[in-house]
Amino acid sequence: MKMQTKQTMILLLGVAACTAPMADAAAKKPNILFILADDQCWETIGCIGGEVKTPNLDKLVAGGVSFKRAYNMGSWSGAVCVASRHMFNTGRYVWNCNDLIKQSAKWKKTHKNKPFPGQIKSWSQQLGDAGYSTYFAGKWHVSMFSAKQVFDVVGTERGGMPKQTPEGYNRPLDENDKNWLPWDKSKGGFWEGGTHWSEVLRDEAIGFIDQASQDDKPFFMYIAFNAAHDPRQAPKEFVDMYPIESIKLPENFQPLYPYADDIGCGKSLRDARLAPFPRTEYSVKVNRQEYYALVTHMDVQIGKILEALEKSGELDNTYIFYTADHGLAIGHHGLIGKQNMYEHSLGAPLIVNGPGLESGKRITERVYIQDIMPTTLELAGADMPDEVDFQSLLPLITGKTQKGRDVIYGAYKNLQRCVMQGDWKLMHYPKASKYRLFNVAKDPNEMNDLAENPEYAERLKTMKEALASEMVRQNDHELD
Known part of the structure; x- marks a missing residue:
């Protein structure tokens, strides 16, 4: 697929890139394509992590701006x-939300079937x-309102995750465990x-692109994949792209996380x-193999959506934003899910x-992935409600x-809190009365906990103060 690199814009949490001036104000307002993956760690973008094949996402990185440190708030x-x-x-920020x-x-308990008025529009x-x-089409998973209430056109609205089966858990136990296979449609x-x-x-998105290209109005497409969430199922040809012997264990792999x-x-x-508990090298490699296959399969579908956008003639007037709702561990630190404060799970592409926009620009400053939302409002010339907590990325993207x-x-x-400031990250586990302190610049894999090192007592104190201050600012009363 040919892509005009300076005519395409995608935001990738976890990478870094920067952009240039906006479209001519006299022209039609720009279209906005938002593509959201699920459970995708930033390191699964091929040109960033190097182990996963994502040629279409790689083109978006090469042709636009990407962020190296983009985070979900929790x-x-x-x-x-x-x-x-x-x-x-x-x-809105996490606790305000x-x-x-x-x-x-x-409201819904006393006003059944009536939309919640709230104080902010979607x-x-x-x-x-x-x-x-x-x-909109794909995974919704928003309880405040249905997609049909807030979008003009809705394709298939999916639930939180595809149904798992009992055989999909605690596996594989060893090389002979074949009770569950990614390509088994049964x-x-x-x-x-x-x-x-x-x-x-993919097909539903392409259908809307064909329809929208005949309309004078600009469009906002919200395309939400369930991939790469488990069950990690993909056609066999994609699994075969990743022979088990080629899968690397994370550097920070461990069989059990001590504070799990x-x-x-x-x-x-x-x-x-x-x-399985404890984590085995083989089980983690198989889970990563299947994860990579699902990501690559999704990348192919994204490529076809972008190809359809180019064929429609709308690509040159479309801003593309790509991210995931958070990352995922799959063996990092002995963890499998995303419910932790480590970079592999809190961060996203x-x-x-x-x-x-400037091609190949990579931004290393920290942002939140939800900063995409006000960015699109600014691009669209929409009013920015006072209630929107997140902030536009355009000043960073354009170099202002x-x-x-x-x-x-x-x-x-x-159960967990963290704060990042400068080169440092502090994690707090209230139930265990435990703090963990990492210099993420020198220790990107977060393997050297400095919290109990007396040399860093002053740094620990400073970071505790930063966390306490941020909890107040975030209206965080969960630990009261």
């Missing part, structure tokens, strides 16, 4: 994607008010309905049960591609500023 539930997607669609959801749930409604035709999951869900989403139970990542966590977030905050239920 979650109030084990389903981290629920919090992430609510933040995208409301523009949680408060809004509680208000919504209370992302798509704000773009609709700015003159956009809005479209297990359902991504194969439910006969066609892989990523391919269904204290941080909510022990056997009681669904995600954690996908692989973020790529932006579009008209007038070189400064990102001074502080990044992370939270998981009432």
Whole structure:
């Protein structure tokens, strides 16, 4: 697929790139294509991590701006994607968003079948008010309102994840464990309905592009893949791209995480049960093999969507944003899921591609992935509601500023907190009364905990103060 690199913009959380001027104000407003993956670690972008084949995402990185340090803020539930997607669609920080959801749930108890009025319109409604035709298909997982309430056109609206089966857990036990295979359509999951869900989403997206190209209105497309969430199912040809002997173990692999139970990542966590306890090298390699296959399969579908956009004649006037709702561990630190504060799980890819942007620019400043939401409002010339907490990335993308977030905050239920400032990250595990301190510049794999090293006592104190301050700013009362 040929791509006009300076005419495409994609945001990839976890990479770094920068952009240039915006489209001519006299021209038609730019289209906006938002592609959201699920459970995708930033290192699974081929040109970043090097082990996964993602030629189409690589082209987006090469032709646009990517971010090396893009983060999800965390979650109030084990389903981290629920919090992430609510933040995208409301523009609110994690605990402000949680408060809004509680208000919504209370409203629905006494006002059945009536939309929650709230105090903020959804992302798509704000773009609709700015003159956009809005479209959604794929994984929704937002409880405050249905996709049909807030988008003009809706394709297939999926639930949180494809159905897992008992055979999909605690596996593989050894080389002879073949009870569950990614290409076995009898297990359902991504194969439910006969066609892989990523391919269904591809076809629906292409259908809307064909339709939208005949319309004078600009469009906002929100395309949400269930991939690369488990069950990690892909056609056999994709699994065969990754021979098990070629799969590398993460450098920070360990059989068990010492604080797993204290941080909510022990056997009681669904995600954690996908692989055996303790983690074995073989089980982690197989899980990563299947994960890589699903990511590559998704990349092929994304390539076909972008090809259709180019054929429609709309590519030159479209900003493309690509990210995932968070990352994933799959063996890093003995963890499998995303419910942790390490870089592999809190971070995600973020790529932006579009008209007038600088090709191959990589931004190393820290941002939140949900900063995409106000970025699109600014591109669309829409009003920026006071209630939107996140901030536009355009100043960073266009080079008007070189400064990102001074502080990044992370939270998981009432079990984990973290703060990042400068080269440092502090994690706090309240249940274990444990702090972990890492210099992420010198120790990117977060393997050397300095919290109990007396040489870093002053740094530990400073970071504890930063965390306490940020918790106040974030209206974080979960630990009260």
